[in-house]
Amino acid sequence: MPSSTLVIAPVLVPLVAGILLLLFRARELRGRRAFSLLAVAVQIALALGLMAATHHGDILTYHLGNWPAPYGIVLVADRLAAWLLLITALLAGFALWQACQGLDRRGRHFHVLFQWQLFGLNGAFLTGDLFNLFVFFEVLLLASYGLVLHGGGPARTRAGLHYVVVNLAGSALFLIAAGLLYGIFGTLNLAHLARLMTAMPAENLGPARTALLLLLGVFALKAALLPLHLWLPATYASALAPVAALFAIMTKVGAYAILRVATLLLGAQAGDGLAGLYEAWLLSLAQATLVAGMLGALAAPSLGRQTAWLVVASVGTLLIAFGLGDREALAAGLYYLPHSSFAAAALFMLAVPIARGRGTLTDRFVPGPDIPRAPLVGTLFFLCAILLAGLPPLSGFLGKVLLLQAALDQPGWPWILATVLTAGLLGLVALARSGSLLFFRSAAPSQGQEFAATRTLTGEAPVPGVAPVSAESACPEGVSYAPAAVVPPVRNGSPASGYRALLPAAVLLLLTLGLTLWAGDWLELTTAIADQLLQPHAYIRAVLGEMP
Amino acid sequence: MEILLSLVIGVLTACGVYLLLRAQTFPVVLGLTLLSYAVNLFLFASGRLVEGRPPIIVAGQTGYADPLPQALVLTAIVIGFAMTAFVIMLALKARAELGTDEVDGQAEGRTEAEGEGR
Known part of the structure; x- marks a missing residue:
């Protein structure tokens, strides 16, 4: 050709x-x-x-x-x-x-x-x-x-x-x-x-x-x-x-x-x-974006929304690198780009089996029943969390270290270091909170308040695996989480079950592992x-x- | 003519932005339409305003109008038209599914009964 x-x-x-x-x-x-x-x-x-x-x-x-x-x-x-x-x-x-x-x-x-x-x-x-x-x-x-x-x-x-x-x-x-x-x-x-x-x-x-x-x-x-x-x-x-x-x-x-x-x-x-017309704007706005994204992730009411906020945060990190604009920073940013895309995508994909395993609670951050195959799903979630929070030893950490190394030559380096590290901590807290809520603090269905609310309002017991038609009516007015965002109320075309459903996210995570190795x-x-x-x-x- | 055209663009943009910030979907769609008119006129003017000159080569002609902005405006009109049609359909869908034509999907500043009775 x-x-x-x-x-x-x-x-x-x-x-x-x-x-x-x-x-x-x-x-x-x-x-x-x-x-x-x-x-x-x-x-x-x-x-x-x-x-x-x-x-x-x-x-x-x-x-x-x-x-x-x-x-x-x-x-x-x-x-x-x-x-x-x-x-x-x-x-x-x-x-x-x-x-x-x-x-x-x-x-x-x-x-x-x-x-x-x-x-x-x-x-x-x-x-x-x-x-x-x-x-x-x-x-x-x-x-x-x-x-x-x-x-x-x-x-x-x-x-x-x-x-x-x-x-x-x-x-x-x-x-x-x-x-x-x-x-x-x-x-x-x-x-x-x-x-x-x-x-x-x-x-x-x-x-x-x-x-x-x-x-x-x-x-x-x-x-x-x-x-x-x-x-x-x-x-x-x-x-x-x-x-x-x-x-x-x-x-x-x-x-x-x-x-x-x-x-x-x-x-x-x-x-x-x-x-250098863009650099001055980019650097300060990108740092603000990074912090705002991580704060959003902290406040998010569901896994889908938290991942979306983490996408905002990753844009912040990426644009800090582009705002620095020298050779090392650009190289770090371009290394960080595939990492952040793959990790966020894997977390979005992982939300499907998680939401499916939790029945009517979908991916909202409330204590719910145990997720089927929790050890495997939890491990994958843990990997995603490490990647997105930027902890060692995976590619998120490497990308951040490279970025901070590049930032050290710049006049505003204390600010950049402080922002990136604080944002990393916020992300860690946010993901630790969501992980422990989804995987550790499980409640039997009869104890969950959400379940009770759904039952009284709709008159039918929630069936695991069938997405709620009435989730919106169960939410009090003004509490606006997108209900059943990841698994909408359509029975036709339900996602795959079993280990097969985890494969795309798992292989995508292997790819980021390759990025690390x-x-x-x-x-x-x-x-x-x-x-x-x-x-x-x-x-x-x-x-x-x-x-x- | 330059002053007239810039005034028209300015007024269209101002109206477009004002309508775009309204709370209901229909004014928002109108605002987007006005904004796209303003943008089209602006694009057209970026090739400078000339009178009575052809944009394509004619034997014996010396001065020409710039043909490229005209081609760009055509593209922008086509895209803008398609987008307007799409937004109108989406607004109708939102009206049907959310039961209100508020952009945010809930009637702000109105009582709940009024919001539901609309």
């Missing part, structure tokens, strides 16, 4: 797979599942191929319609894009695996939306054009709107409505920023913008800064950076587990866009007033990515050719 085809293939494969799945929607589910899994497997292979092709520092481009670069749309694959494609494809594989165990039956067109979500994600990572980035954002958002609502129910509709409206407002801001940049520079090609910015007349500085900060606002919204993080917990907690697991990478799209713009457009070459090799890889990012001239040359 020629290398330029390799660049566009990760965009085309999910698009075509989605269309075919839509055409064959009447076929039996088994065949559609196999095809969807096959498409994700092909994407993993393509991402591995791109990793190999970009490994020596080559930057591959694909000019759509063979239009030369600043005039046509260009797709660019560098080390960073290949790395993110691989993480996305792997995560998608595990999420799809779990969905195929029965949750995809909850609504229509799950596999179509899933593939188009991947289409949007892969496109956003590969595109080298700002407006095209907007289009791919819309594609992935539109697919995600469908996926958030997958399974139905009032809690999902409410969270979905907020999510859609917030993101549409964000899209409007994105267009304004893109229009401003086009008005100033007359181009939307990222490499061309980067070249024009180095030789910009001084009177354009103000509008350019406005446009770029508006862009930061949009990307911060997608990444759930404080104070634009409030849409995330309710949305992720109410989505189905495999969907939430895939969404663990969605916030990283925002972080990726911030990193791309910060290094390509606003690197050291950008000149006074533009260089070969940490040196991975760090070498992410350092190479950081090196390439900090030399944007190679990217610009690869897209536009030599300076005329």
Whole structure:
């Protein structure tokens, strides 16, 4: 396969797979599942191929319609894009695996939306054009709107409505920023913008800064950076587990866009007033996000919501690394990125067997009956908790140590150290509390207050394994936890039971174990990515050719 | 013309943001629509305002209008239209499932009976 085809293939494969799945929607589910899994497997292979092709520092481009670069749309694959494609494809594989165990039956067109979500994600990572980035954002958002609502129910509709409206407002801001940049520079090609910015007349500085900060606002919204993080917990907690697991990478799209713009457009070459424009904002906001995320995790009423808050916290950690902006910090951040995505996704997936084992209590933090296979489920939960709280000896700890090491060279290092370590402690307390509530403080069904409430209100005893239809009415007014968020009240399409249900989360955790065991090799890889990012001239040359 | 256009964009944006912050879904949808109109006009203006010039090559023509913003606006209109349709369907679904058209799913500042009787 020629290398330029390799660049566009990760965009085309999910698009075509989605269309075919839509055409064959009447076929039996088994065949559609196999095809969807096959498409994700092909994407993993393509991402591995791109990793190999970009490994020596080559930057591959694909000019759509063979239009030369600043005039046509260009797709660019560098080390960073290949790395993110691989993480996305792997995560998608595990999420799809779990969905195929029965949750995809909850609504229509799950596999179509899933593939188009991947289409949007892969496109956003590969595109080298700002407006095209907007289009791919819309594609992935539109697919995600469908996926958030997958399974139905009032809690999902409410969270979905907020999510859609917030993101549409964000899209409007994105267009304004893109229009401003086009008005100033007359181009939307990222490499061309980067070249024009180095030789910009001084009177354009103000509008350019406005446009770029508006862009930061949009990307911060997608990444759930404080104070634009409030849409995330309710949305992720109410989505189905495999969907939430895939969404663990969605916030990283925002972080990726911030990193791309910060290094390509606003690197050291950008000149006074533009260089390092994002760093100052990022560092303080990311620290606040980290603390807010961990506080949210402490206050969360259910496992799904707690995991969602931990996603917010991981975005905070990631953006601290990107805000520091030097080689070591970027390498640490890019090592932390797959770790945090995989760990959060595994915890989302693990919430399904936990919620199933607890019957009507689902994943809410109240003492309940013993969970079947508690030792195994508990061990997996414990691993997730260690990963997310950043305790030794797993990859979360390594990522944090690398980040703190990088922070030591910076002027604000005491603040960063204090924030990261305090947040780690908060996360530890939050996860210890939820773990002991779910696994140790078990109560017989007759003693649980929640059970009594459910019985009196509905007149029927809760049946384990059947999700509550009446959970909402059992909650007192004003106590707004999304009831039955992970296992909604639909009997058709219940998740798998037994050890099989634990497999996707368990294998995903094995993957993070691999991230820990070969940490040196991975760090070498992410350092190479950081090196390439900090030399944007190679990217610009690869897209536009030599300076005329 | 520049002043008129910027005034129109400003007023549309202000109305859009005001409506977007309302508590009920219908004003919010209208606000999103107004906001997207403002954004489309803004995008269109980013190629500079020129009169009576073609955007594509014509023999003997010297000055041209910038065609790219027009293409961008077309894309933005299509996406915005699809999104509006989607939000309207979602708002209807929310009205049916939650029994209220409040964005937060509960009537704030009203008594419970009023909220349920709507």
